[in-house]
Amino acid sequence: MGYQIDYEAMDRILEQLAKDYQIFAPKWDRQKKNVRYGIIRSIAEVVTGRQTDFSIKEAFYPISQVMLYFRADNVEEEELKDPRKILILCRPCDINSIRRLDKIFLENGAPDYFYARLREKVVFALLECRKSFEDCFCVSMQSNITGDYAFALRLDNRDGITAAPILVQVADAAFEEYFAGAEAADFQPEFVTENKKIMHAPEISRADLKEISDLEYWKQFDDRCIGCGGCNTVCGTCSCFDTSDVLYAEGKSDGERRRVWSSCMIPTFTETAGGVRARKTPGANMRFKVFHKFYDFRARFGEDNMCVGCGRCDMRCPKDISFFDTVNGLTEEIRKMKTGGEPESK
């Protein structure tokens, strides 16, 4: 069913929903001065005029997550504090990025308990995304469309509140009750159909992998990339973590084992005891990341590339390294490699 509804009425619905759900949406983080997913109380808090700086994953895969508590001699599993489910207002690329995370956490070996128990609480509400932002290339990555949502919202108040009513499409009948009494309206969400940026994803085959890996191309990053890992942190499809144990205070018996987001771009990612690193240079790390997003994941799980084209890594890089340009540049390098450097035939 479709509805139209004003902001006050939507807030009353959020209030109802909040009894059963923690509600996340893109909002301003005043301290950090950026836009990220946080708990909202009012629909007016939702920032629609720009992409979020951080991805959606932190709503259920926190930056730092306690797995086990150690109390005296006991090992106890961390218990969930909030019994409510999780409703996330987000864009198609974000919903699609979670499908990628699911592959790693739920299908790569046995399912991950700490991920699964939060993930299974998640319900999406689609924030209609009709107009591409600067850095997006979701259409190339086929992540611009999704049907995985309970209801969809058109919030055309891109810069604050305007008088235009919110349009709603309820896709999951169980959510109809919240909108009972609202004025009916015809609404189907639209999706972005073109971006300014077009990704020509490289066709990498197993047979070519070593040769591509040995390209001079990767060396340029040795001087440019500082290995800060920012690009991984903001990525909705990056899943890697470190685990570490913490003792609450010296001489005390309580502590915890937690996991913290990690990053394949930081120099120590592959370091083992004694300081040996499997990958030694920023160029090698960049190659690893590009392969992961555009070959390894697809080779392992099927048709999709891992990257959803949200463009956040490009927004984030302090050294102005564009992942988009890097991958497109690789496609060109591979073409040259295969044709012996011939210019592209027009």
Next chain:
Amino acid sequence: MIREEKMEEKKKFENMVNIMQPEPHKILHVVHETQAEFTFRVAYEDETRDGQFFMLSIPKVGEAPISVSGRGDGYVEFTIRKVGRLTQGVFDLQEGSTLFLRGPYGHWWPIEETFAGPEQNLVVISGGTGLAPVRTTLNYFYDHPDQIKSLYLIAGFKDISGVLFNEDREKWAKAEKFRTIYTLDDSDAPGFERGMVTAHIEKIPFDTFGGNYNVAIVGPPPMMHFSALECMKQGVPEDKIWVSFERKMSCAVGKCGHCKINETYVCLEGPVLHYPKAKQLFD
């Protein structure tokens, strides 16, 4: 996903095990192999396969992957080299202390599938602590000599202070079906040859095996690489070679990403890998 499916999934989830939860196990016995390598015998009832590993942990200290180096009725053994935080923590424990385990993880040496057989010969090449993950296999064939035609072991150590498993090595050296070469990188000692393991590979009579043999190599990455190359120089086809990889690991269950090489997760598809696959993996 529709709601009913979601509910189904929830039910599945309620029975789901927490794969990161370690269980306490008693340390039964500690053997000081060298200054920096101890073997810990730990109470354990379930089955493990040769070449598998566990995540060992001490609450508030950390967790690390360690291979099974021995097993028997009601116990498994770990031979641990002291190199960092967790391994130091384990060295501080004694008989009667508790060690936390989760596992076993990973792919094993294909003993029944490939290595064993009355007509089969096995060549084992190890470097340093790399002898630990093949020790159970060596002892299996020691105890079941009818399962193998001959077993050649080249075990290399840096120097005499790094030599492991004295009792086992002596008994293997005397076993009828075993031929052993123990070697120190560049020093001499009674009972030891001199030189890297690669220098001794040419002594293995591969051409007398009638094609019925396999080679298991385990040790530091360069040692495995050059040993495999040397074997192939001696005419060994690559599909007769098996290696065991060691990578940084934080989870051992395919989630943390640290052990990944190309599309392969060493914790899931390894640590034991068939060489034709292993040689395709690169950083």
